Amino acid sequence: MPRPAVTIDEQDLERALLRKSVGALSDGRHACTDCGRTPLVGETLYRFGAGSPVCELCRPLRRDEPLESERVRHSEYGNAVRVRRV
Ligand SMILES: [Zn+2]
Numbered sequence: 001m002p003r004p005a006v007t008i009d010e011q012d013l014e015r016a017l018l019r020k021s022v023g024a025l026s027d028g029r030h031a032c033t034d035c036g037r038t039p040l041v042g043e044t045l046y047r048f049g050a051g052s053p054v055c056e057l058c059r060p061l062r063r064d065e066p067l068e069s070e071r072v073r074h075s076e077y078g079n080a081v082r083v084r085r086v
Contacts, residue, residue, distance in 0.1 A: 030072060034058040039072045046070075 029038055030045060032055035039045055045053040046066035053070070054062060 028075075032058055034061065041072055041074050043072045044069050045072060 030053055031038055032045075033052040034054055035058055037055055037057070039053075039055045043056055045055060046059050046062075047053055047068050047070070048062055048064055048066055054066075059066070
């Protein structure tokens with residue numbers, strides 16, 4: 001007995017593709033542990049143990065000193081062509 005063909009609506013397909021692409025974009029992005037905001041390029045992220053990053057706006061709310069800080073780079077950082085002068 002043949003299985004019935006699965007049909008998908010065009011709008012359902014668009015929604016599924018949009019969800020997939022948004023999910024792929026947010027996977028590699030930093031987010032503040034306290035407020036959930038995505039920090040801007042050039043902003044500093046602070047780590048207070050357990051590797052959870054905190055943004056510059058939430059940093060004053062913590063009393064401890066951060067273990068380390070990290071500058072937020074553009075997604076293409078390290079992939080750009082650089083001129084080397086010898
Ligand atoms: Zn924050």
